[in-house]
Amino acid sequence: MKVIVDTSVWSLALRNNSKVENSFHIVLFRDLITDGRVALLGAVRQEILSGIRHTDQYNMLKNYLHAFPNLELDVEDYELASEFYNTCHHHSISGTNTDFLICAAAVRRNYRILTIDKDFENFSQYIPIELVQ
Template identity: 60%
Template sequence: MKVVVDTSVWSLALRRGTVADPHVGLFRELIADGRVALLGAVRQEILSGLRHPEQFERLKTHLRAFPDLELGTDDYELAAEWFNLCRGRGVQGANTDFLICAAATRRGYAILTADKDFMSFKRFLPIALLTP
């Protein structure tokens, strides 16, 4: 099964000193098995905020090994529906997070994240979270 990897895990993996984090270890296994799915919005988040153009170019080149998961209208509509559902129950989240939830669920993929917000989403959404 493919796994949509959230920005929080990518960030952990790209930082120095977080090699021992269990999310990073599982992420590396998923890469080795060819099971990582990347959303374009996550790619944008990963690449945003880099201070040095050389760093941006190097990371952009490395990320090209992971093609973007193709998204369609149904993904965006479900993400908006779930955003509204959760907000109506007092659970806030980012648009990208709900897009991850919708895209993964529609394809039968799991989600790997270090973001605790996804545990709140899981109370109301039929998402599958992969935990290390």
């Protein structure tokens, strides 16, 4: 099964920090990459690349991410994302448009989501997402 990896995990994996090298999420992330099971949304790609100050680092990361094709989205993904937003908002749970787009794309394709962002646990109380545990 494919897994959509949230920006939070990508950010953790891209840090030069020996403490996170062997964390559960990073080990699993590496295994998913090796198995070719990582799905990357364009919005997540944008978040990963945003805010990088040095052109050389930006270009290196951009080239690295070329190994991960974009998960193609369609109108139904955006509509379902807005439904998920509305459902969660009705229950006083907030999230970003990218978060709900990840949720919609995962649900429509029967993918799981790998994240360290606790917001997704809150979402899962009201929308049918499946998180990697």
